[in-house]
Amino acid sequence: MPMQQLVDEHIVVLGIGNVLWADEGFGVRCIEALQRDWTFAPHVELIDGGTQGLYLIQNVQSATRLLIFDAIDYGLAPGTLKLIENEDVPKFMGAKKMSLHQTGFQEVLCLAQLTGHYPSQVLLIGCQPEELEDYGGSLRPVVRQAMTPALTQAIDALTAWGAQPQRRAQALPEDAALTGPMLTLARYERERPSAEQACRQGDDRFMPKVL
Template identity: 40%
Template sequence: MRILVLGVGNVLLTDEAIGVRIVEALEQNYDLPDYVDVLDGGTAGMELLDDMANRDHLIIADAVLSKKRTPGSIMVLRDEEVPALFTNKISPHQLGLSDVLSALRFTGEFPRKLTLVGVIPESLEPHIGLTPTVSAVLEPALAEVIAALRSSGVEVVAKTSTEGA
């Protein structure tokens, strides 16, 4: 089994950083089996091709734009719903992800299972740090990533605190 949790986003554009912050929280707070890779993809595109190829489950955490949902909303899309979302421009690095997914399909290396955990941003202005609206949904979005991992049979274990030990 080969699983990748990929957080993408630009940490210099306020809520665009949510995907990166989700994978940071996952790594800091949970232990995962060796067959689960966690990657901060930043704003990379085709450079991620090898990392994303031939995965049993690819889980992407990202900011996504939607005119139908309010800032701070969480969208969870699966399999064929994900490439369909990328037909609309949703973020500065989105073109790269769309290209990578298309290339993976073309080469026969598309993931067997694909999940996108997207958060609707409140602001994409140049600023380091999430808005309070999006910061408030970091934990629920992380819970969706964990649920996606568990749907593939992954044991996700909270790290025990070593404070005071």
């Protein structure tokens, strides 16, 4: 890729979702792992988009190429990955909304199109979730396993885009994570209370009885 093109390029890699709602955290966990294990050229920006919705508009508008990780309900088997590209991405992000963050991000993409500042290439790497209704839960095993092929596909795409990915000789420490040291997957798994202790499925003493 010519040097001038590299200077003008701004590749944004975005993970969106909510790590507190089980498989909703897939996108954020992917961006966390990508940052932990890989380095990229200076024109590549990794972003933990969380549930920021419309606040991400400037990040999308500034991108010449955009790669998104997210949990998407495609109606497929849990853990199934599906890659969507370019003009089809907003359609899939709004087809079956699972939470408010998808509504907001679909609007972000549409607004970027309307303003004329839209990436020349967009790639969505989506994973079919297994469980969403588990506040304080974590990725289900089948979705966590899907992270490895998802990251491989991302590295392939980013290499083709000129992002110059290089595997780190040593993984970044937790305190350098985009998610913050308190919410890294390893620490979250290690320190979160059990479902029984946290009453994540509801407390029978207070839940209405179904007769």
